[in-house]
Amino acid sequence: MRSLLSSLCLFLWVGCASYPAKNGFEPRTESSQELQNPYFSNPEKDYVYKAKIDAFNKSFGGIFIVKKLGPEHHRIAFTTEIGNTIFDFTFKENDFVVNRILKELDKKVLINILKRDFKALIQEQSQVKNQFNVNSHTVLQSDILSKKHYFYYKKGQLNRIARVDRNQKKVEFFFSNIDDQFAKEIEIAHYNFKLHITLKSFK
Amino acid sequence: MHKILFLILFISVSAVAQKQMTPDEATALKTKVKTRAEAITTVMSDFTQYKHLDFLSDDIVSQGQLAFKAPNLVKWQYTKPFAYSVLFKNETLYINDDGNKSNMDVGSNKIFKQLNQLITASIRGDMFDDNEFNIKYFKINDSSLVYFLPKDEQFAKFIKAFHLSFNANGDVTEVKMIEPSDDYTQIKFTDRVVNKTLSDAVFTQ
Numbered sequence: 001m002r003s004l005l006s007s008l009c010l011f012l013w014v015g016c017a018s019y020p021a022k023n024g025f026e027p028r029t030e031s032s033q034e035l036q037n038p039y040f041s042n043p044e045k046d047y048v049y050k051a052k053i054d055a056f057n058k059s060f061g062g063i064f065i066v067k068k069l070g071p072e073h074h075r076i077a078f079t080t081e082i083g084n085t086i087f088d089f090t091f092k093e094n095d096f097v098v099n100r101i102l103k104e105l106d107k108k109v110l111i112n113i114l115k116r117d118f119k120a121l122i123q124e125q126s127q128v129k130n131q132f133n134v135n136s137h138t139v140l141q142s143d144i145l146s147k148k149h150y151f152y153y154k155k156g157q158l159n160r161i162a163r164v165d166r167n168q169k170k171v172e173f174f175f176s177n178i179d180d181q182f183a184k185e186i187e188i189a190h191y192n193f194k195l196h197i198t199l200k201s202f203k
Numbered sequence: 204m205h206k207i208l209f210l211i212l213f214i215s216v217s218a219v220a221q222k223q224m225t226p227d228e229a230t231a232l233k234t235k236v237k238t239r240a241e242a243i244t245t246v247m248s249d250f251t252q253y254k255h256l257d258f259l260s261d262d263i264v265s266q267g268q269l270a271f272k273a274p275n276l277v278k279w280q281y282t283k284p285f286a287y288s289v290l291f292k293n294e295t296l297y298i299n300d301d302g303n304k305s306n307m308d309v310g311s312n313k314i315f316k317q318l319n320q321l322i323t324a325s326i327r328g329d330m331f332d333d334n335e336f337n338i339k340y341f342k343i344n345d346s347s348l349v350y351f352l353p354k355d356e357q358f359a360k361f362i363k364a365f366h367l368s369f370n371a372n373g374d375v376t377e378v379k380m381i382e383p384s385d386d387y388t389q390i391k392f393t394d395r396v397v398n399k400t401l402s403d404a405v406f407t408q
Contacts, residue, residue, distance in 0.1 A: 046259045050285045052300065061287065061300040067258050075258045081265070081287050082279065083254045083380065083388030084361070100384060103360070202284040203263070 019150065019164045025132035025139060032131060035140045035151055037158055038181040040122045043068040049186070049199035051078065056194050062086060064199050066122065074122045075099075087114070091122060113195070117188055120144050120161055121173060168192075221348065224340035232340060232347050233331050235373040240327035246271040248395040250279075256386045269392070271326045276406045277319075290408055291319050297408040304408050317358055325367055325378050336365075345371045359383070 019025075040047055047066040052059065065077045070092075077088040088099040096115050126142035126149075133139070138153045144163075147170075152160040161173040171190050175183035188197040224232065247270055254263040267281040267288075280288040290297040296307040296319075309319065324330040330351050331338060339350040351365040360383060368377035374395060381387040 044260070046261055046263075048263055052303070059300075059303060059305055061298070061303075063254070063263065065256065065259065065263070067260075069258060077256060079254065081281060081285075082289065083252065085382055085384070085386065088384070100382075 018167050019148070019162075019169065020130070020132055020139075020141075022167070023134060025134045028131035028133050028138065032128060033138060033140060033153070035126045035128050035142050037122075037124050037151070037161075039158070039175060039183040039186075040066050040068055040074060041124050041181065043070070045182070046203060047182075047201070048203040049201050052198045054194070054196040068122075072124075076118050076122070089115070089118065091119060113190075116145055116147070116163075117171065117173075117197075120149055120163060120171075121186070121188070221341050221343050224342050224347070228342065229340040232349070232369070232373070236369060237329055237331070239373040240329035242398075243271075243327050244273045244398050245401045246326055246395060246397055247399060247401065248392045251391050251393070252281075253389040253391075254386075255389065257384075262389075269326065270401060270405050271323070272401050272406065273327075275319075275323050277323055277326065278406055288408070290406060291322070292406060294319075299408050306408070317355070321365065325365065325375060327375075330365065330367065346376070 045068075049064040051062050051064040053061070061081065063079045063081060065075075065079070067075045069075055073090075073092045075088070075090050078086045080086065085100055085102075087101040087105065090097040090099055096119075098111060101111065123144055126144060128140045128142055129148075130141040131138070132141070136154055140151045140153070142149055142151065148164045150162045150164060151158055152162070157178060159175050159178075162169050163171040168191075170192050171188065174187040174189070175185075176187075177184035182201070184201040186197075186199040188195075188199075190196065247268065250267060250269050252265045252267075254265075256263075265281050265285070266283040267279060270276075270278045270280070275291070277291040278288060286299075286301045288299045290299075294309055296309050298305050298307070321330065324332075330336065330349075335355070336351040336353060339352075341348040341350075347369040349367050349369070351367065353359045353362065353364075362380050363383045363385075364379075364381045366377075366379040366381065367375055368379075370376050374397075375392065377389065377391050379387055379389045
């Protein structure tokens with residue numbers, strides 16, 4: 001009975017514990033580090049990826065395109081392989097504009113999911129709210145569109161972003177095959193519904 | 204000043220280069236292309252695709268092979284820079300995305316159905332349907348350029364215009380699909396082989 005109670009307490013504690021506590025984060029005491037995401041920061045470059053999207057048991061592909069047009073100004077488009085535009089968004093400072101979206105996908109809920117994901121993907125700088133160390137990572141916490149985001153850096157290189165809501169991990173962004181300031185492979189994994197996006201650069 | 208003169212010269216040369224056809228010339232082109240299209244049973248061609256988005260520095264270039272068998276089997280196989288194929292067969296779209304196979308029933312989707320018909324027609328060049336399109340005819344030296352502007356409002360929201368280029372023989376050399384935003388996909392055909400026997404195995408996923 002006692003052990004049952006202890007395990008229940010432990011379960012409740014872990015269940016309700018904050019994301020940093022659950023993941024064994026230690027507060028960071030070293031000098032503060034700036035939050036930087038360099039992966040879509042070069043206005044000279046066309047960022048072009050082959051995308052694979054698994055959504056609600058359906059799988060489809062396309063071309064995912066990001067272009068930085070100015071400070072805090074990005075254009076993000078998704079087309080079929082044959083070239084028809086599925087959606088085309090503009091992010092400029094705090095504004096978000098849907099330039100084009102296929103009628104069948106023009107749903108507020110879906111657009112909001114994409115807006116949150118892409119905003120987190122392209123935001124280059126953000127105010128650091130908290131700092132932690134875990135294993136060999138430095139973790140910086142910031143808010144993007146009012147949600148907590150944890151940026152994981154290893155030897156100064158960003159390799160993961162986790163979006164956390166009510167202490168639960170909701171979405172993770174993984175950056176790999178990194179060449180200088182260019183992430184050739186990106187994965188966006190949603191944990192509260194079936195949506196998984198894999199991006200592989202081909203340009 | 205030189206630049207302005209050059210620009211004026213360039214514009215006038217362009218204007219001379221692309222001339223609207225007379226009704227007789229347009230009829231002659233239509234007849235030539237239709238006769239040729241009716242004689243086509245298969246097409247094999249290499250293609251290079253340029254996806255133009257105004258905000259990008261460079262077009263996105265991909266390459267592959269096209270296979271067509273009358274009346275309506277079409278396969279686009281991209282080989283560079285990624286492996287991807289799409290096969291239109293029996294109102295179904297069969298996709299092979301680098302080994303991941305999937306299909307989509309497009310019989311119930313009006314836009315896809317139209318797109319499929321147009322792709323088939325554009326390979327043969329036979330798109331001259333006045334009920335479906337407003338058609339404009341131009342000549343450039345000994346080749347022709349035809350604009351097809353969809354009349355269907357829903358379709359026009361998807362693709363504003365198709366521009367087809369024909370060589371002197373009446374073969375399609377280029378297809379340009381222009382979106383309402385003026386971004387476009389341009390497909391250039393090279394090494395086109397007509398009426399060579401193609402086995403059904405070519406048209407598998």
